[in-house]
Amino acid sequence: MPREQFQNLTEPMYYILISLLEERCGVDIMASVEELSKGRVKVGPGTLYALLGRFEKEEIIKETEVVGRKRSYIITEKGLVILRDEYERLIKLVRDGEFFLRGDNDGIWK
Template sequence: MPREQFQNLTEPMYYILISLLEEKCGVDIMVAVDEISKGRVKIGPGTLYALLGRFEKEEMIIETEVVGRKRSYIITEKGLETLNDEYDRLIRLVKDGEFFLGGNRNDI
């Protein structure tokens, strides 16, 4: 059975969708991802626009405005559901890790 395309999100996908909880254009998305991830995740224009195209095709985001070459987007209900599913999956992973590795890890 083939794996569903957005069953697990990559870090760039996850942070892009989080950034699109508010309407943003491409440059603002890149800045937001950098800020949200505290500089840990960087997204270049090629990766960003490829992912935006995939998200738009899957109706996870919609284009809200076009001004010249500047395009703005926002997350849809389907995108929000995908984002919440990924959040829940990540929480389960952390809880599983806590059980086996212990919850007293202050070195992260």
């Protein structure tokens, strides 16, 4: 069975989609990703625009405005589903880690 393209998001993908909960242009998306991740994730223009193109093609985001070369985007309903699914997947990973590393399972961090 082929793996769905956006089944698991990379950190840049995840933060880009979070930032697009509000309409933003590329420069604002890059700044938002850095702010949301507290500087841990930085997205350059090449990576950003490649991902925006893929997201738009798959209808995960949509273009909302074009002023000269400045383009703005926002997440779609499909994108929200993907973002929520990724959030739930990450929560499960953390819970599994807590159970095995800190929990009542003789975890190594007790």
